[in-house]
Amino acid sequence: MSKVRVGILGATGMVGQRFVTLLNNHPFFEVTVLAASNRNAGKTYEDAVSEKWSMDEEIPSYAKKMIMMNVLDIDNVSKQVDLVFSAVKMEKDEIRAFEEGYAKHEVIVVSNNSACRNIEDVPMLLPECNIDHLDALKHQKERLGTKHGFIVVKPNCSIQSYVPIFYALKEFEPEVAVVSTYQAISGAGRTFKTWPEMVENIIPYIGGEEEKSEKEPLKVMGHVENGVIVPATDLKISCTCIRVPVVDGHTASVRVSFKKKPTKEEFIKAITEFSGVPQREKLPHAPKQFMYYFEENDRPQVKLDVNLEGGMAVTVGRLEEDNIFQYKFVALSHNTLRGAAGGGLLTAETLYALHYFDR
Ligand SMILES: NC(=O)c1ccc[n+]([C@@H]2O[C@H](COP(=O)([O-])OP(=O)(O)OC[C@H]3O[C@@H](n4cnc5c(N)ncnc54)[C@H](OP(=O)(O)O)[C@@H]3O)[C@@H](O)[C@H]2O)c1
Structure with a gap:
């Protein structure tokens, strides 16, 4: 199976930067989209984070020259990804709207945001623990009218x-x-x-x-x-x-x-x-x-x-x-590894192992 195409939504933020570093040379996933606000759309990733890169290691070379997209450009981002990691600071109703938008475009969403955590058919996963909650995805897909796309969330750090x-x-x-x-x-x-x-x-x-x-x-x-x-x-x-x-x-x-x-x-x-x-x-x-x-x-x-x-x-x-x-x-x-990007990535790796990306 070729690698799963991944977008990082909120790639310039604290959690997004962790995703960018953790996904460097990942065996299952390949980053194809880096997205943040409209303020950074069109810039190279390197320019977008020049003032606020806060990881110990350097920006991975794969990411430096990637051209940033806008998180809200759902139509265009969705064409280039199978999975998005969502870590964006916006109003909750706006986050819920775009995360459901991606799912409706048949993209799998692994979210670090709290906007969808209280929805009864959205699993809130600790990947070692409550993986049985994935049984709620049937209900969620019916609600959203999707075939493959769905949202899972990570609990608060x-x-x-x-x-x-x-x-x-x-x-x-x-x-x-x-x-x-x-x-x-x-x-x-x-x-x-x-x-x-x-x-x-x-x-x-x-x-x-x-x-x-x-x-x-x-x-x-x-x-x-x-x-x-x-x-x-x-x-x-x-x-x-x-x-x-x-x-x-x-x-x-x-x-x-x-x-x-x-x-x-x-x-x-x-x-x-x-x-x-x-x-x-x-x-x-x-x-x-x-x-x-x-x-x-x-x-x-x-x-x-x-x-x-x-x-x-x-x-x-x-x-x-x-x-x-x-x-x-x-x-x-x-908090930003197990509690945020690492936990989100391990959740996606678990979905991969359980064949959720097989089409
Ligand atoms: N930090 C943690 O330990 C942690 C742990 C668990 C969960 N979380 C959650 O993860 C999310 C991100 O947290 P963070 O600490 O990474 O925040 P952050 O460093 O402030 O980053 C926020 C991100 O959101 C983007 N953004 C802001 N307004 C936007 C807009 N209108 N449209 C599109 N993108 C927009 C920013 O892009 P620009 O750079 O373009 O503005 C940036 O990429 C939050 O929901 C937070 O609660 C954080």
């Missing part, structure tokens, strides 16, 4: 540090959790250069984030019934989201109780042995091991652990019995 743990412990029925997240500035698409107020600072508010961090896990933990995704109702989460002066990496401090309390050994075994389609199929961006547990009481640390397995692993530590809840622990994930 904040939840990636703790929901995989709840999911791996599903048999113990997690019941109630209090979570505090300590979130990196790249999660807002910013750097210390563009956000100097964050140097040596903490901001105890991230607009809209707490609602997503409490609600989205329930959809991921839910099940498909009558063709649509029904969120879990037996888990309650309360979350506080705090912006901290860290470049990359969202840390979560979690207290949790279960209906059936696991032992500490069962807890650690369940998370460290948990795997899914990405590991079984040895996908290019799958971590060999999804979740790691550290015995050291000063881990996980952002500087030491955020890039484990190419930034695609979740690291956990400090698992202890709690005075009020059954357990407390700390977990870490990379």
Whole structure:
């Protein structure tokens, strides 16, 4: 099979730049379109990002001279792609409209945006976890009137540090959790250069984030019934989201109780042995091991652990019995890799392994 043709929508942004680098020499996918706002349409990619390239590595050579297109030029972009990764900052109704527009042009959309996350037939995937939610695509395709095209979304970056743990412990029925997240500035698409107020600072508010961090896990933990995704109702989460002066990496401090309390050994075994389609199929961006547990009481640390397995692993530590809840622990994930572009790419690789691109 020839490579799947890929467009990156929002290619100039923080998440888009990650997609551009991760897709360099990809075995399944070939980038054929880079798109952003009309401000950049017609420019070379190199010129469009000259002031704001923020990756450690250089712009990959394949991308430098590509001519940017406008995300909203759906007719022309669709002719050149089979798949788009969508990571665009626009109003939600505008994002939903163009993402559905691409699906109706028979393009598969893997979205990092929140606009379609609450739609009952749009799977919100953690590729190691709720892949059974792809069963809702039949319903979605009927709604959109498409044969091949559909939308899947990635959950918010904040939840990636703790929901995989709840999911791996599903048999113990997690019941109630209090979570505090300590979130990196790249999660807002910013750097210390563009956000100097964050140097040596903490901001105890991230607009809209707490609602997503409490609600989205329930959809991921839910099940498909009558063709649509029904969120879990037996888990309650309360979350506080705090912006901290860290470049990359969202840390979560979690207290949790279960209906059936696991032992500490069962807890650690369940998370460290948990795997899914990405590991079984040895996908290019799958971590060999999804979740790691550290015995050291000063881990996980952002500087030491955020890039484990190419930034695609979740690291956990400090698992202890709690005075009020059954357990407390700390977990870490990379917000623009596992939590954004890497998670989106692994989702697309999973769709590839499951033959969704076969025509
Ligand atoms: N950063 C993270 O860790 C993270 C994690 C998960 C999800 N997300 C989500 O991913 C999306 C992108 O986030 P980001 O951090 O990459 O944002 P960003 O750095 O601000 O980039 C925004 C992108 O949107 C494009 N854009 C803005 N207005 C547009 C318009 N009217 N038409 C077409 N394109 C337009 C920009 O293009 P121009 O350069 O041409 O303006 C740019 O490519 C957001 O929905 C965000 O919530 C981000």
